[in-house]
Amino acid sequence: MTEEQAKELLQKYLDEQASPQEQKKVEEWYATLQVKDVVVPADRKAAIGAQMFAQLQVAMRRKLTIGSVFKLGSFIRVAAAVLLMVTVGVVIWKLNSEIPSENQITVINSATQQKRIILPDGSVVLLGPSAKLCYPKIFASNSRQIELEEGEAFFNITHQEKRPFTVHTSAGVNISVLGTSFKIKSYQASKQLEVAVVTGKVAVSNPKGELGTLVKDESLTYDKNNGRTAIRKSKTSAVIKFAFDGATLDQVVTKLQYVYSIKILLSDSALSKLKTTASFSSTQSPEEILDILCSLHHLRFNASKNHKSFKIYR
Template sequence: MTEEQAKQLLQKYLDGNADPAEARQVEEWYNLLQKEELSLPVDRKAAIGEEMLLNLRAAMNSETKTRKLFTRTMWWRVAALLAVVISIGFGIWKLNHTPPIQALVVMTTKAGEQKTILLSDGSEITLGPSAKVVYPKQFASNSRKISLIEGEAFFSVAHEENRPFTVQVKSGLDVKVLGTSFRVSAYANHPKVKITVATGKVAISKQQQLLGTLVKGQQLEYNKSNGSTAIHEAKHEEYVKISFDGETLAEVARKIGYIYGIKIVLADKTIEKLKCRASFTSKQRPEEILDILCSLHHIRFSAAKNHKTFKIYP
């Protein structure tokens, strides 16, 4: 039932036009209100209360014209129903506007300690020494957000097109990806935050202003004191494991394409559902990975001159 429908039902009850079933429903609301009092923001309470009071005043004016006066009992009835309307209205508004509270997990490491954390979506975090990260036990249906409070962490993010993964850093930076591997170094006593991309693509922003988009092998340095940024090639490239355990060739092509920033086209639909089981590292060139995968299925691939587009065919 919507808020408007609830108001209409309560007005029918006030007017004495509610049928027995509707009257029972209103009385059940009132009983529930007395058992469990809802906390209501002042602005929301005022808005709903003002609207309902206008309706009640209109009803009172109508009663005055016919020389019918509200009894003390009727006033209490109106007041109680107004409270019910406000509570129901807030309940409906809260359901529509407030996201469900997520159970948060706080993970820390001591000096000289490392921890590997497996998240609910299959992503992994390798937490460095003296670090702290906060993340939900279960991610929301449309986003994946965590907070790196202190220290350094390496993220291997499970690729999901419709659910971006965001790392929020204490200095105000947001690191947003769809599925990739990167390192964030953000120590409170260090003047700079560093983000290094191992695979895929990473967008870094501050207060919704894009600071830079990084690809494999690049690093962004953010100066906390003056807000300046610098993007350059990373001194030491990081490599990660790339594993496939029963994914279709179509899924594998999308993942490899995202990791290396290339385009892989499947020339024939008959090969899209071929299953792939193999493990590689990002140190290997995409040509090498495609050569192995194609040999497993007795299919072939070709590369464009710029080695940015590949075609797989039977």
């Protein structure tokens, strides 16, 4: 049964036109509202209350028909109960999957500044003002999925090759990564959604298929009305720092490959075990970082013509 059908049934109940079976159904719905485990999120209470009050006023002003089996007090009581179900019960019924369960956390940033959130895997989200984010307390073993329901957020995702990270949006657009940093603007009132990549690579898609793949300093704009996308160069002001404290050269290379969407080959497997302690940032080019790494270990490197592939050797 759809929300519209449910509202029609509740209205029939209020108008004394519901069959015995329909009356029983409404009473069962009302009974479910008494379950203590049902919780309406705080951000919805004001809107629900205002809607219920307005609808109740309309119902109370309705003219009672002559010969009605209801007295005024009974009518108001029933109207209040039924309208409560329309504004609260149906909302809960429709949005049940959106109400945070024991394993879900919903954050709404009511401040005027960004709010820093650390996800269960160590990934960091900078949530913009008025933005809303939902994520599980514990990620699944084979995936990491969260939802940006409203607003703007910057994501710095911890690299986990066996657990892809996906951000779902209210526009039906999904952003999938393994380990990278990017920004999403997804306002329900805006006709456009925007994704901008600071480091790494992301795949943007919707139910119809892939919309585009973005790498460092690229952004994608998606028009919700016509489904059109546009990809352009768009360097962001965000700076990502990444530090290594005794990491192996193999670990450093893996990180750099995802940050810059490049390929780095070690000519000798023995090189992979070399320990590295250093700090870098996304403002540095791959060549600059590789030059420092090679200097630390007395190595050399060369680059392909397109500067997308590198080889480190003795």
